[in-house]
Amino acid sequence: MCGIVGAIAERNVSPILLSGLKRLEYRGYDSAGIAVINEHQLFRERSQGKVAALEAKVIASDLKGSLGIAHTRWATHGVPHERNAHPHMSGTIAVVHNGIIENYQELKSKLSVGYSFESETDTEVIAHLIHSMRNDSETLFATVQKAITYLEGAFSIAVIDSNLPGELVAARKGTPLVIGMGLGENFIASDPFALLPVTNQFIYLEDFDCIRLTCTSIEILDKSGHIIERPTKNLYATDDAADKGLYKHYMQKEIFEQPKALSETLQGRLKVNLATLMGCDTHLSSKIEAVQINACGTSYHAGLVAKYWFESIGIACHVEVASEYRYRESVTPQNTLFISISQSGETLDTIEALKLAKQKPFLGYLAITNSPDSAITRESNWTILTHAGREIGVASTKAFTTQLTVLLALVDALSQHSNAAISEALTSLPFYSEAMLAMDETIQKMSKEFSESTSALFVARGILYPIAMEGALKLKEISYIHAESYPAGELKHGPLALVDKNMPVIAVVTENALTDKMIANLEEINARDGCLYIFKERRVQQKIGFGHEIELPDMPEITSPILVSIALQLFSYHVACEKGTDVDQPRNLAKSVTVE
Ligand code: AGP
Numbered sequence: 060m061c062g063i064v065g066a067i068a069e070r071n072v073s074p075i076l077l078s079g080l081k082r083l084e085y086r087g088y089d090s091a092g093i094a095v096i097n098e099h100q101l102f103r104e105r106s107q108g109k110v111a112a113l114e115a116k117v118i119a120s121d122l123k124g125s126l127g128i129a130h131t132r133w134a135t136h137g138v139p140h141e142r143n144a145h146p147h148m149s150g151t152i153a154v155v156h157n158g159i160i161e162n163y164q165e166l167k168s169k170l171s172v173g174y175s176f177e178s179e180t181d182t183e184v185i186a187h188l189i190h191s192m193r194n195d196s197e198t199l200f201a202t203v204q205k206a207i208t209y210l211e212g213a214f215s216i217a218v219i220d221s222n223l224p225g226e227l228v229a230a231r232k233g234t235p236l237v238i239g240m241g242l243g244e245n246f247i248a249s250d251p252f253a254l255l256p257v258t259n260q261f262i263y264l265e266d267f268d269c270i271r272l273t274c275t276s277i278e279i280l281d282k283s284g285h286i287i288e289r290p291t292k293n294l295y296a297t298d299d300a301a302d303k304g305l306y307k308h309y310m311q312k313e314i315f316e317q318p319k320a321l322s323e324t325l326q327g328r329l330k331v332n333l334a335t336l337m338g339c340d341t342h343l344s345s346k347i348e349a350v351q352i353n354a355c356g357t358s359y360h361a362g363l364v365a366k367y368w369f370e371s372i373g374i375a376c377h378v379e380v381a382s383e384y385r386y387r388e389s390v391t392p393q394n395t396l397f398i399s400i401s402q403s404g405e406t407l408d409t410i411e412a413l414k415l416a417k418q419k420p421f422l423g424y425l426a427i428t429n430s431p432d433s434a435i436t437r438e439s440n441w442t443i444l445t446h447a448g449r450e451i452g453v454a455s456t457k458a459f460t461t462q463l464t465v466l467l468a469l470v471d472a473l474s475q476h477s478n479a480a481i482s483e484a485l486t487s488l489p490f491y492s493e494a495m496l497a498m499d500e501t502i503q504k505m506s507k508e509f510s511e512s513t514s515a516l517f518v519a520r521g522i523l524y525p526i527a528m529e530g531a532l533k534l535k536e537i538s539y540i541h542a543e544s545y546p547a548g549e550l551k552h553g554p555l556a557l558v559d560k561n562m563p564v565i566a567v568v569t570e571n572a573l574t575d576k577m578i579a580n581l582e583e584i585n586a587r588d589g590c591l592y593i594f595k596e597r598r599v600q601q602k603i604g605f606g607h608e609i610e611l612p613d614m615p616e617i618t619s620p621i622l623v624s625i626a627l628q629l630f631s632y633h634v635a636c637e638k639g640t641d642v643d644q645p646r647n648l649a650k651s652v653t654v655e
Pocket of ligand 1: 356400402406409453454456536649650651
């Protein structure tokens with residue numbers, strides 16, 4: 060998704076801005092741009108494609124300045140093209156913007172008398188709006204404060220004016236923005252990760268905050284225009300995450316980091332009660348009769364797996380895609396805990412669903428996230444962090460398995476008779492995940508055989524069905540191969556019509572109450588000549604005898620969704636490598652989806 064970096068210093072900020080953009084590349088984007096002010100003049104370079112292309116232009120034009128803003132764009136309004144890339148300019152003003160301006164058409168028609176528009180973006184109206192409101196008797200800061208009251212939608216913006224080479228103005232509503240504090244220099248970014256090479260001191264802005272930065276001062280005005288101080292936070296994240304090490308891709312590195320991520324997520328969370336796990340009131344545990352989970356994408360799949368776990372201990376569980384929940388009438392059963400799951404903690408649909416839920420009579424609001432200072436954390440009563448470490452690959456891997464781990468620890472804590480089987484399975488999880496990673500080469504061989512396919516069905520039963528959904532999502536995200544998932548028992552109700560020798564079916568068979576039924580479903584596929592790729596747990600006694608088969612190590616049934624998902628991640632990863640796609644930044648996708 061779009062990324063913002065801004066800097067004001069007594070040195071050339073172009074390298075800082077470019078390095079910040081590179082650190083935001085993992086979020087997904089299609090074009091990039093930069094504008095700096097040098098001796099009261101505004102200079103801009105923009106480029107479609109990678110930041111490296113922009114960097115080449117910056118070097119060629121020797122673009123330098125001590126005040127600047129930069130942006131990676133993920134197209135919402137207007138095709139990915141240089142003319143639509145930010146910064147957008149109006150006279151002496153340049154603007155970068157994350158989010159969507161919902162009333163941009165209305166503003167555009169008002170501004171069309173006097174301004175000509177060069178792009179199809181919603182952002183360009185912000186530049187012209189601010190320019191049209193600028194007058195000598197008012198500061199840029201005051202103008203921007205006024206201008207944002209005309210903007211509907213979610214946005215973070217950063218504004219510079221070549222008449223004012225000593226100040227950077229920015230504002231946020233609904234999408235993230237932080238100030239990075241330096242010595243005699245200050246910065247802004249949509250993600251603090253962009254600024255870690257220059258500072259580790261950050262101020263997280265709140266909705267409607269409007270700020271003015273100089274080299275040595277920071278002014279923050281809140282919604283009502285009052286000067287306000289926001290807390291400073293130190294971020295001690297190491298730079299490790301930005302280094303692929305010996306791995307070919309971040310996704311591969313992150314898959315292999317899972318044993319560590321799982322064990323860090325489990326630290327201090329085994330055999331604990333709810334109060335210890337969530338930091339909540341000791342009485343909450345006995346009050347919870349149901350949970351409502353809201354999330355998007357992979358995080359939604361984590362919720363679907365958790366439904367099986369919650370309901371196995373008698374707690375009703377409803378799971379919904381956040382973008383649906385927020386636009387429908389829903390009933391809130393009594394004594395229900397609302398849970399938001401989000402790796403980034405910044406997914407707009409999940410945040411908005413949570414805000415809506417806060418108007419309903421839930422018992423309270425729990426966030427499960429990988430981002431301690433995210434909006435979802437701030438909106439929730441309690442947070443359980445997944446200690447996955449930074450996930451850079453757009454396709455979620457370790458974030459997913461750590462979400463599942465937290466959810467199972469939560470079920471364990473809620474279980475009336477402290478479930479020994481859950482605790483044992485969780486304790487051994489990092490060990491079993493190592494065993495699954497040892498399957499890498501075997502899985503790679505199978506993925507080679509599969510990689511020419513243009514379509515695939517993923518099938519499983521019971522608690523592994525959401526893992527089939529996640530497997531299909533992973534495959535389509537990074538290999539661009541069409542994939543769908545079905546509960547195997549559902550095939551005969553329609554999808555079986557698709558099955559012939561040209562339809563690969565990826566199936567998961569583990570030892571559980573449904574093993575025989577699952578194998579019977581595979582027989583049905585085989586009888587129609589379906590091309591089966593079977594991931595089968597070693598201890599399953601029944602011989603299958605058809606299709607391509609991989610034997611997975613034995614695993615505890617309760618943690619099998621977490622462990623099987625690692626095998627499917629490896630499968631998709633190797634298929635994508637075979638196809639030569641952009642594994643870490645797949646086309647059209649963004650790491651953190653901060654627009655509707
Ligand atoms: C995962 O591979 C995807 N990139 C995507 O589905 C993601 O899980 C979804 O956008 C939700 O993100 P979140 O967990 O940060 O809220």
